Amino acid sequence: MVPRALTGAGALVVVLVLAGCTGPGDEPAPTVTSARHATAPSSDPTTSAPGPSPTPTPDARPARCTTLPEADEDADVAPGSATVGVEVSTVATDLAVPWGIAPLSDGRVLLTLRDDAGVVLVEPDGTVTPVDGPGADELADVVVHEAESGLLGVTVLAERDDAVDVALYATTADDNRVLRATLSGTTLGDLTPVLTGIPRQWYHSGGGVALGPDGCLWITTGDAGDPDAAQDLDSLGGKILRVTPDGDPAPGNPFAGSPVWSYGHRNVQGIGWSADGRTFAAEFGQDTWDELNVIHPGANYGWPVVEGRGGGGDFVDPVAVWATDDASPSGLAVTDEAVYLAGLRGETLWRVPLRPVGETDADGVGEPQALLTGEHGRLRAVVALGTAGGPGSRSDEDASDDERALLVLTNNRDGRGEPSDGDDRLLRVVVD
Structure with a gap:
């Protein structure tokens, strides 16, 4: 077990000295981008007092949120190859610090811009169109950007012929919160709070949102500079949360009346599911070990007592770890053959081959393989396109590659990278 003494006010001092999510030299001094982002207008509907505040979105038709089944040990999972090759093409360029990706079924891709608090649509031909409208x-008006915080994750809740219901993770002057709205064409409707009161800070904000295979909304949060919060079940910080699309605690959650699914996390951003029902999440370490975890309901993942593997006991060990210089994993995607993690400091797309469910979580994955190392700089997000003809395909001729394709965002303009002409980029990565 690796002892950690970073608790309470002392932890804040240490983190500020380290100035980074994963170690020294990786965090710029916090800055507020503009006066309009300094406070949230009191008249804005998204500035309610912190705390869970489920509110239905008019005319929304989300998937039904049901109990998540356990991982199926008998599922037919073909082991992923030990190594693969990739082919990379550029979909869009000159993106301003993109953070989240949500492919749409019509081939467009929705992106969030962290610092500008903006949303853009990328057409199949690479054209980038800003989203407008009241949302x-x-x-x-409401999003506050400082260092790692701002407009972060995005996911699709439901699609109709004429509209798409989306959820967004945003930092405000008071908290981190999840908002939902309806996108019609390039117009975003009014925002409605789904879950508020997630602890905020300019670092360790978490920020992932994803619609799970159970039809529930999963939210990943950070400890917001308070490591003790990760062990406090009354705090939403340092947790993986599971709620209905309206914000109520989801059926089957391990703690009655609570949105908390798992705890003891330092800073989780990427989450995804394998076909056999396992939940995977990527976690930033402090200055020693980054983690890939298999997530179990009610389980404690150790922070701040343990960073990396602690030898079991009261805490769940990760299935893979990396030195923080080699990874800093943000986004995560799961395909039928592997888990992919987008690495920031490591400038690497890490691939962890899947194996059938075994006696231990670690039995269910192979040795990590490094892809794209140093070729495109910092990598923020990754999503899988899934079946042929699915969302995000760029043209008819390459639609057949979609079942092996990923979309990857670079993050070289986030204040820590070394941007080149054309950064940041949305890349299409086809796995061979």
């Missing part, structure tokens, strides 16, 4: 105006 976009509200985001510009």
